[in-house]
Amino acid sequence: MAPALLTSGLAKRYGRVEALGGVDLEVGTGELVGLLGPNGAGKSTLVKIACGLVRPTAGRAEICGAPAGSKAARASLGYLAELFRFPGWYSADEVLRLHQRLGGSGGGEAERRELLELVGLTDARDRKVETMSKGMQQRLGIAQALVGDPRLLLLDEPTSALDPAGRRVVRRLLTTLRDRGVSVLLNSHLLTEVELVCDRVVILLNGAVAAAGTPAELERPQGVEVETDGGVRRYPDATREDIPGIVAALVADGEPVYAVRLVAPTLEEAYLRVVGEDPT
């Protein structure tokens, strides 16, 4: 089966500005991939190319085996833009009904009801969009992206306007979708959120993949710290397996050892290191 999203040498220039400089990326079926990077790294451009809103300068992008932007590709994906708006005169239910018609979904009222329930908007079914808070609109946007049972979900900052409870709802939703075999590319600045739900993380920097792997791989130990009478001694290349040897050598030298710590950075520290910022 073709991967949900595959990009190869994907590049995009806006005039003299290079937004993407040849990105290779794959999101497998049922995989939840987090896309991280500083502002201007090319994350939104990549997502927009994937859903056919932006044309690449070079390279290719495929959605479930179909060229990005083609009708078949668009039929396979759900998309929530970073900046989006629904007509204010529509109710939540009408927004979903419009997208059911546009996407050719035959889910009817049952699908709309289920989606509104999934995002916690059951009580706002008949509420006009213009009377909704930004957070409610964002949840409606997620429900809209799920219309028609897409195989790939492209979410660009889906929780930026949500409160902690709303973010929790979305996290649960994402894991539910993964269990159902839906692939998700999650573009977010909220690292803890990405750390909690994503199978893999891709960090973009200046339009290129600077690091990729599972959260555990990115958070791999960065040495060992030992607290002695002489202060904290750092062994940056040491691993967990080196600890007994280090301790034995210190004790043999007559140094009392008070504490030993394996230095394991959080995803945030790993991210900051990749993008060239000081984690401290």
Added chain:
Amino acid sequence: MKGVAIIVGYALEESLRRKIFVIVLVLTAAFLGLYGLGAEKAFDEVDTFSGGSGIPGVDERTLAGATLLGLAMFGTLFLGAVLAVFLTLSVVRGDAERGLLQPLVVRPLGRNSLLAGRFAAAAAVCGVYVGLVFAGAAGITYWAGGWWPDRFWLPAAELALAVVIIAALSLVGSVFLSATANGIAVFMVFGAGLVAGLLGQIGEAINSQTLLDVADRAAWALPFEALYQDALNAISSKSFGLTAEALQLGPFGGAQSGGHYLWPWIVVYLGIAAVVASVFFARKDL
């Protein structure tokens, strides 16, 4: 075609929900009411002026009726243009800047269907609106002075088509310009067309070939003006002699008829507009 129909429904619903139709109906009723009042007074003045004896060689009722209806046609075209522009000015770039467009175009319906749907909705609304207002103005003219245009269906269709062209221009403009810039641009183009038409009238009156050539070129470039002129020509097409001369000297006299190539050119013109909008929208990053 199904996608186009969905977008047509969406656009019409937008007009209904945003109360555009209500506002247009109220303003149109005010316009026709004022026109009726003015037409009645004008015909009364004609009767008083001629004193029943008449001006030799001039049919005053035809002169008054055609001039009044010509004025109403100008007003109708203007109202239709306002409606056409406001229904289409932000279809692409304006809606993309507000984030309304992206959720729609990532759906399988495609960009061409979106353009076609928005155009069809605007064309239907504006065309029917202009046709009805023209019919209303003609009916009021008949009620006020017993005068009915020499041809009815042709000028009605030409006015309707004129606003359809304005809607098409506004739609094409929306691919390139933000909503405000597009609205300003289309109204300036509309004004330029009307000025060119008036230049033609002046050229006819003073027998200036240069002015007539300018008006002719402008009418080809902006065929809504040619349609308007042809429609003016049609409402008094059976007039002759001094009546026809007097009408042609007035601002709503229909000095220029469109000729045989007008309608084929309109088809080609709308085709070019469709290709330009489609090609550039397809290449546009949103």
